[in-house]
Amino acid sequence: MPEDPHLMPPTPLDDATIRELEPFLLRLAGRAVRDAVLARDIVQATFLSLLEPTSTYDASRGMVRSYLAGVLMRKVADHYRRQRRERVTGDFDETADGLDERVAFDPSRAMHPIDRSRAMSVIDRALSRLPDQQRLVVLACDVEQMDRAEAASSLGITEGNLRVLLHRGRHELRKALEDAEMR
């Protein structure tokens, strides 16, 4: 029976959108949960969320990419919550005061660069040790290179909080790289 176009809900979810956004969402989910099957499930659920009657997507308020990234990160956060049985919202409470922390740094420790592939391996592991929200912010802003406004909107946090989380996350990773360079 031919589909009745009048039965289809209005949605930006067409094949071209899926083809364009799927690799981005799979990378984001894959690095966040480290499980290809789970990442694919999360991405599928993220796309399907647009078709749900409860979807809050409003094309006039922003790009579908930002909306889907936000849905995906909430699903990842739910996964973290279930997995670790700990509250993840605590990280969102950080304020700009967090930038007042001095970042421990010994200039003599930055003198022995390691090769790029080892650096990636070190940082990849250090990423998995970051607090959940710091990890998501670094993945969004640095690995996926989303702009700050889009990343903050997707995560449902202010740009000020994102700035703090990014500052802390980057410096933790920098320290991990320095530690590796010292060995």
Place this chain on the structure above:
Amino acid sequence: MLKCDEVERMLSDYEDGALPFSKMVAIRFHLMMCRRCPALERSLRETIDVLRAMRDEPIHEGVDPEDDKGE
């Protein structure tokens, strides 16, 4: 001239060009004059460069965060 701790707090934003022009210039000037901060800036920039390069790298599943502790 900015103090080192002020520069440290703004370096992450500096790397993204996310500061007002006057602050960007002030930090650049500090980096030219300071003996300590340029190494921190290089180290942070290298970290961000590595993260950006990771986008198209294969994802390693189930990474154990403890794995590299003994390296």
